[in-house]
Amino acid sequence: MMLATLRFVALDKTYIPKILEIEQVTHTAPWSQRSFENELEHKYGIFLVGLIDGEVSAYGGVWILVDEAHVTNVVVKENLRGQGIGRKLMIELLTKARTKGAVCATLEVRATNATAIQLYEKLGFIQATVRKQYYPDNKEDAVVMMLNDLVKWAP
Template identity: 35%
Template sequence: MAELVIRKMEYNDIDQVFEVEQASFENPWEKDIFEQEIVENQFAHYFILELDQKIIGYAGLWVVIDDAQITNIAVTPDYRGNKLGEKLFHYTMEQAIRLGGRRLSLEVRTSNIVAQRMYRKFGLVPGGIRKNYYTDNQEDAIVMWVNLYG
């Protein structure tokens, strides 16, 4: 039986996380951005999704005072459609609460209906638009957010 694990990202995970990033996005982050996030950013918390010791997804979270923001979340294309993104997102929300977050926000492409639908399952609602947010095609981003405490 396959073993699914979600855990804190470590420096040694960066190469595999970068592979997930490249497979998931047209404009992927560079590897050094992940290094900076893990080593230098005191507000950053990254988590990886492993299946049988192979990294197939990751999520990034910043928590500044009581504001939490998802920086990115991805599951490798071969593993999408199996609710693994939901498991990873739920875990990341729990970590945001554990780290003192009271509100959680993220940006999502206006065209990414599948992700928007998933975020709504967790109570996130649209709160605004960031015009021309994505540099690859100037697509707008929908800002979604949720209160983590009633």
């Protein structure tokens, strides 16, 4: 596995089967095949796939709502975590969102997901508010995070 070969490309339908495999073992409420297919045609969305040696290693997306980039999904394949891939993916997504006119970014994250919260804080997100019992599967709280100034953002 050559981390140096990591590159980010737009989602293509040929990647979806592998993404669904990763999604199933990652999330308690995984996205459906249809959800990923919708990203192929999403007019205000950016969805990227991280490839290492040509293999799907990470994926994530944002929706651009007027001038706000909302992060919808961010995943690094389990055996590849802790090597900076998640950080690179987020930087790529937010940089692309900025070129499409986003001036700030938001996301929701499970309150127990300390790894993700730390990743986002290191990128400049702050914890804005908590949505109580937001996740229907286990009634867990969501932390709403914001990056207020994407224009001057320099991660």
